[in-house]
Amino acid sequence: MPASILIQGGHVLHFGPESTATNPSIIFKAQDVLVRGNKIVEIADSIPVPPGATVIDAKDHIVSPGFVDTHRHLWQAGMRGIVKPKPIADQTLMEYMCSVRTVAQPLFSAEDMYWSQLVGACEAISAGVTTILDQAQGSRSPAHVERAIDATRESGLRSIYAYFRHEPEPWKEWQAKHMGEIGKMLHASEDQRITLGLGYDPITWESPEEIHETMAIAKNAGSTLTTVHFLPTHFARTLNEMHESSHAFDSDFVLSHFNHASAEEMKLTKELGIGISCTPETELAMSHGQVALFDCAEQGIKAGLGIDTHIMCSGDMFGQMRLALQSARSIRNASLYLGTSHGQALAAAASPARKLPRSLIHTSAHMVRFATLGGAETLNMADRVGSLEVGKLADIILISLLSPNILGTSRDTDSLASAMVVLANAHDVKTVIIDGEIVKKDGKLTKVNWENVRDNFMVHHKEVNANIQKASESTDWDKEFEMLRASWYIGPERVV
Ligand SMILES: [Zn+2]
Known part of the structure; x- marks a missing residue:
């Protein structure tokens, strides 16, 4: 008999059968959850303790599905020391492309990457993220992968x-040959916890023949999902133009960002069933534009949240939920006050309509869904993860309601949802279960020896960081920027 875990007496998050992105239909119930092997086998008001079961006392905790992160570069933790041409958290997207992608990335050895990726994964798990679409740009050699x-x-x-x-x-x-070997290896793994996808940014500029060749290789290797950075604010070609020539996009694609997509791009995305990953903190910080999350939801497009680059923004989903929620409210409130449509709000500041919202239409419940079930839908994994249901995989987190920042929260559904979005932080995630395995317990990572990981990471980080600083000093940053600008077909008049 596989091992059992009984989670007793927590506030268990449920989605109603009619739950959608615009109507989340969530409810918290004081219940027990029983896990056997890697599956949830029972959720009920009171479940007797099975013989030999591990019992977790969830009183005063929210019991939630683990967060689903639809876009992150897990390997980047080792780059947190970048300060050139300015500190990494103060760089625009194009500056980041020069400093991280051009200068720093090639300096990582396969071992640097291992420790960096491990710290990135520990950070995610510690914050309650249980599933990630890992856009692995750093894979420069078979050993790196x-x-x-x-x-x-x-x-x-x-x-x-x-x-x-x-x-x-x-x-x-x-790469083409190696991807097949990796696909075979992952497919042979017993638990299928890691599966294969394709990160394919060149799709935005390659010919239809090249695209079809790459897609065929990825499919043969066992890739089930293709992800692409997609930035209408920066790109020369629209999604419709790309799809018209290649017919390559379908419901197995996830486009990250999608800020200020046109009505035609939204329509095509809906028709094809493409998922959208919104990463509020990097998008707001790095010049991507307004977050598209609620716009996608209103159009019936699958959409979830992601962290993106955790070297210049927080690596937890609480921050992303908060930023997406408050920026959506801010845009609507400004539009109402100024009496303009969404995109014209700032331009109309001279003659405002001065209306105020009677109530908020973007709620914490929306954000809870985007960060869990919405992410799973975006990754085409909602049949397995994203909610707590009998038969689904046991990816479960416990969020304490006892910390100073959250203590006193009422136990009704609306209050618990709000607390999860606007009060909780990564330190409140006390227990994390992935695939029926406890990987964090009582606030401590249990699958890895964190002290050992931390110390090894720091040895590699020190060396790679010194190399990055050295390379940075001999880099002509203006020249790098101009080369990137021209390669993205962005005219000099567009950069101010
Ligand atoms: Zn990214």
């Missing part, structure tokens, strides 16, 4: 490893 996957596996995280399709030369040289 393999060590990154080793780290994810050892952390216990559930992930889609989106094998990053590099420029043509490495792809033709070794």
Whole structure:
């Protein structure tokens, strides 16, 4: 008989059968949850303790499905020391592309990547993230790919490893063959906790022939999902133009960002069933534009939240829920006050209509759904994760209601949802279960030896960081920026 875990007396989050992104229909009930093996087998008001079961006292805790992160670069933790041309948290997207992608990334050895990826995974798990779409740009050699996957596996995280399709030369040289080998290896794993995807940014500029060739290789390797950074504010071609020539996009795609997509792009995304990953903190910080989350939801487009780059923003879902919620409210409130439609709000500041909202239409319940079930829908995994239901995989987190920042929360559904979004933080995530395995308990990671991980990471971080600083000093940042600008077909007049 597989091992059992009984989670007793917590406030268990449920979604009603009619739950959608615009009508989340959530309810919290004081219940027990029984896990056997890697599945949830019972949820009821009171469940007797099965013989030999591990019992977790969940009194004064929210019991939630683990968070589903639809876009993160897990390997980047080792780059937190970047200060050139300015501190990483103060860089625009194009500056980030120069400092991280051009200068820092090539300096990571496969072992640097392993420790960096492991710390990234520990950070995610510790904050209650149980599933990640890992956009793995750093995979520059077979060893980099393999060590990154080793780290994810050892952390216990559930992930889609989106094998990053590099420029043509490495792809033709070794990546296409190696992706097949990795696909075979992941497919043979017993628990299927890590599956294969494709990270395919070059799709936005390659020819239809090249795209079809890459997609065929990925499919043959066992890739089930393709993810692409997609930035209408920065790109020269629209999604419709790309799809018209290649017919490559379908419901197995996740586009990250999608800020200020046109009505035609929204329509096509809905028709094709493409998922959208919104990463509020990086998007607001790095010049992507307004967060598209609620716009996508209103159009019936699958949408979830993501962290993106956790070297310049918080690595937990609480911050993302908060930023997406408050920025959506801010945009609506400004539009009402100024009496303009969404996009024209700032331009109309001279003659405001001065209306005020009677009530808020973007709620904490919406955010709870985006961070869990919405993410699972975006990744086409809602049949397995994203909610607590009998038969689903046991990816469960316990959020304490006893910390100074959350103590006193009422136990009704609306209050618990609000507390989860606007009061809780990563330290309140006391227990994390992934695939029926306890990976964090009483606030401590249990699958890895954190002190050992931390110390090894710091040895590698010190060396790679010194190399980054050295390379930064000899970099002509203006030249790098201009080269990137031209390669993205952004005219000089657009950069102010
Ligand atoms: Zn990204």
